[in-house]
Every structure is written in structure tokens, then in C-alpha cells.
Amino acid sequence: MNMNSHWFIRFYHKMGSPKYFYDLSGRMMPYFAVIAVLCLSVGMVWGLAFAPQDYQQGNSFRIIYIHVPSASLAMSVYGLIAVCALVALVWKMKMADIIASSAAAIGAAFTFLGLATGAIWGKPTWGTWWVWDARLTSMLILLFLYMGLMAVRSSIRSPKIAAQTCHILALVGVVNLPIIKYSVNWWNTLHQPATFKLTEKPAMPAEMWIPLLIMVVGLYALFGFLLFLRARTEVLKREIKSQWIKEEVN
Amino acid sequence: MHRVRKKRLIVILSLLIGGIGAVALLLYALGTNLNHFFTPSEIVQGRVKEGQNIRVGGLVREGSVARDQKSLKVSFDITDNQSNVTIEYKGILPDLFREGQGIVVTGRYAGSANVIADEVLAKHDENYMPPEALEAIQKAGHPAPVN
Numbered sequence: 349m350n351m352n353s354h355w356f357i358r359f360y361h362k363m364g365s366p367k368y369f370y371d372l373s374g375r376m377m378p379y380f381a382v383i384a385v386l387c388l389s390v391g392m393v394w395g396l397a398f399a400p401q402d403y404q405q406g407n408s409f410r411i412i413y414i415h416v417p418s419a420s421l422a423m424s425v426y427g428l429i430a431v432c433a434l435v436a437l438v439w440k441m442k443m444a445d446i447i448a449s450s451a452a453a454i455g456a457a458f459t460f461l462g463l464a465t466g467a468i469w470g471k472p473t474w475g476t477w478w479v480w481d482a483r484l485t486s487m488l489i490l491l492f493l494y495m496g497l498m499a500v501r502s503s504i505r506s507p508k509i510a511a512q513t514c515h516i517l518a519l520v521g522v523v524n525l526p527i528i529k530y531s532v533n534w535w536n537t538l539h540q541p542a543t544f545k546l547t548e549k550p551a552m553p554a555e556m557w558i559p560l561l562i563m564v565v566g567l568y569a570l571f572g573f574l575l576f577l578r579a580r581t582e583v584l585k586r587e588i589k590s591q592w593i594k595e596e597v598n
Numbered sequence: 599m600h601r602v603r604k605k606r607l608i609v610i611l612s613l614l615i616g617g618i619g620a621v622a623l624l625l626y627a628l629g630t631n632l633n634h635f636f637t638p639s640e641i642v643q644g645r646v647k648e649g650q651n652i653r654v655g656g657l658v659r660e661g662s663v664a665r666d667q668k669s670l671k672v673s674f675d676i677t678d679n680q681s682n683v684t685i686e687y688k689g690i691l692p693d694l695f696r697e698g699q700g701i702v703v704t705g706r707y708a709g710s711a712n713v714i715a716d717e718v719l720a721k722h723d724e725n726y727m728p729p730e731a732l733e734a735i736q737k738a739g740h741p742a743p744v745n
Contacts, residue, residue: 401728402726402728403728403731405722409726434610438610472693473720474719474722475692475719479702479719481634520614520617523621527621534632535634536655538634538719540722540724541723541724542724543726551724551726552726553726553728553731556727
């Protein structure tokens with residue numbers, strides 16, 4: 349196979365160019381915004397008002413429609429940051445660093461949302477806001493990792509050293525992702541195991557999980573929109589002296 | 599791939615694998631200490647010393663809940679369908695507490711499979727369904743799903 353002609357390789361090289369990213373993301377953003385607004389409003393109304401109650405938890409189970417997409421995104425965003433960190437360290441790709449630095453704060457926000465909604469649900473269901481079981485603790489560590497990435501980025505004056513330190517931290521922290529995912533299977537935890545598995549039917553009827561799926565799609569689209577927004581600002585900041593930006597602004 | 603990049607990739611990947619290996623060994627060494635609770639079988643097997651503060655997790659055994667009429671005292675058994683541990687508790691139980699429900703109890707081990715509880719938490723499982731579905735299951739003569 350001729351490596352240069354493979355579509356992924358070509359896409360990869362193009363994405364390395366801030367100008368190409370700026371153009372492409374600018375064209376994609378309206379679509380992401382529309383998908384996010386549509387899915388989040390439909391999913392929210394469906395999930396909160398029309399989906400049936402749970403036989404045990406009653407209405408309090410509806411927090412799942414925010415909790416699960418947030419927690420899922422919290423982990424996916426970290427995975428994205430880790431991949432970008434690897435690319436930035438090995439291939440010194442500018443865009444990878446921009447994406448990694450733009451995604452950290454959004455990931456932290458979703459992690460916080462996951463932890464907060466979990467606590468609100470835990471109080472009536474378990475009888476406590478918080479326990480130090482493996483799932484909750486590893487998720488809290490994820491929040492600290494995100495905060496570490498943000499702190500390192502803003503506290504080291506040299507952007508190059510700050511970026512490298514962030515990437516190494518991001519890669520070291522990636523070991524936490526399988527721990528979060530499998531904590532509920534490896535150890536006894538108060539948190540229940542996954543309701544959704546790739547290999548099995550969901551342990552939930554369709555009228556409950558379809559709105560959840562819509563919320564997941566909506567929140568991922570929202571993440572894409574926010575990421576593009578932040579990354580484009582970062583591109584403008586870093587490439588301020590380049591010719592194409594002068595043309596873009598004028 | 600360019601030689602410098604290849605070298606960087608190898609260094610980073612070996613660091614990553616080393617880090618993951620170290621964490622895996624650490625978790626393996628900690629082993630069951632990371633468990634949030636003991637199962638009744640582990641307690642009956644003598645894994646816990648008398649007077650130790652522990653958590654026990656399992657199902658509330660059917661027909662074992664005995665409430666004191668004049669106070670908030672309640673006693674019940676936790677089972678993992680092999681062994682039972684008797685819990686004594688004084689306080690308000692969570693909404694999800696019922697026979698057959700999975701729960702986690704924090705308390706002091708009083709010896710001979712008895713625990714004096716300070717806190718009773720309900721454990722929710724991964725199954726969700728509407729109340730009508732439960733009725734339909736029961737109407738069809740199947741037992742209620744165990745939580």
C-alpha cells in the first residue's frame with residue numbers, strides 16, 4: 349500500500365495545518381450546534397417527562413439522562429487528550445497540542461457534572477452523597493488529572509515546556525481510564541456495574557434507553573462544538589502573525 | 599517513519615507500558631483491600647477480627663427483617679446465598695431497603711457473624727424497568743427480579 353495515498357494519512361497531514369483545521373472546523377460548527385440543540389432538547393424532554401419511571405427508584409432515576417452522557421464524555425475527552433499528547437510528543441504536531449490544551453477544561457466540566465449528578469442521585473438511592481469506593485474515587489482522580497493539566501498549562505511560563513509537561517502528565521494518567529471503566533467489575537463497589545455493554549442487550553427497556561442515546565449524541569455534539577470554539581480561538585492566538593489570519597480577519 | 603520520531607515513540611511507549619505495569623502491580627498487591635465491602639462468606643470464613651470496623655455487602659435475606667415496635671431498632675440478615683451475617687441497626691433505613699435488596703452496611707464486627715451497624719446504604723443494580731413491566735412479570739408468575 350502506498351502510504352501517502354491512504355485517506356487517513358492524508359487527513360492526518362492536512363489536520364496538522366492550523367489553517368486547514370480553522371477552515372474545516374468553521375464549516376462543521378453549525379452542524380454540531382444544530383445536532384446538539386436538537387438532540388439535547390428532544391432527549392431532555394423525552395427523558396425527563398415522557399420516559400417511564402423506574403420500578404424502584406421512581407423519578408430520581410431520570411438523572412441518568414445527564415449523569416451517564418457526562419461521565420462517558422469525561423472519559424472519552426481524556427482519551428482524546430491522551431492521543432493528542434502522544435501525537436504532539438512524537439510528531440510535534442501543533443494542532444494536537446492545541447486540541448489537547450483546549451479539551452482539558454471541557455473534560456473537567458463534564459467530570460464535575462458526572463460527579464455532582466451522581467452525588468445528587470446517591471443521596472436518595474444509596475442513602476449517602478459520597479462513598480470512597482473504587483468507581484467514585486477513580487472518577488475523582490480523573491477530575492484531579494484534568495485540574496492538573498489546566499494548572500500545569502497555566503503555571504509554566506514557557507509554552508513549549510508547559511505543553512510537554514502536560515502531555516507527559518496526560519499519558520501517565522491514561523492508566524486511570526481502564527481503572528474507572530472496570531472498577532465496578534474488578535472490585536466490590538457501591539456503584540452498580542454498567543447497564544450498557546457492547547456485547548449484550550441493555551439492562552433497560554427501549555423507551556428508557558432511546559432518549560438516553562439521544563442525550564449521549566447531543567452531548568458529544570456539544571463537546572465537538574465547544575472544542576472547535578476553544579481550539580479556533582487558540583489557533584488565532586498562536587498564529588496571529590501569519591498571513592492567512594490577516595487575510596481571514598480583514 | 600523518521601528515525602528520531604521512531605525513537606521518541608519507542609521511549610514514550612515504553613514509559614507508558616512501564617507506568618501501566620507499575621500501577622497494575624500496585625493494584626494487584628492491594629488486591630482485595632480495594633474492595634468496598636466484605637461478603638458474608640468472607641466474614642464467616644474468619645477474614646474479619648472481632649471489634650474491627652468493616653463494611654458488609656449482600657442481599658437482605660427474605661423473611662429476616664425484624665423491626666422493634668417501640669423504637670427504630672431493626673435486625674436483619676445479609677446473605678450472599680451461601681452464608682448469612684446478622685445486622686443490628688438503629689436508625690432510618692434508605693428508601694430502597696427491602697427484603698431481597700442489595701445493601702452495604704458499615705459497622706463493628708461483634709463476632710460470630712454479628713455486625714452492629716452505624717450506617718445502612720442501599721446498593722442499586724444495573725437493571726432498570728418501568729413499574730408496569732414488574733407487574734407484568736409478577737402476573738406471569740415469575741418471581742420479582744432480585745436486586
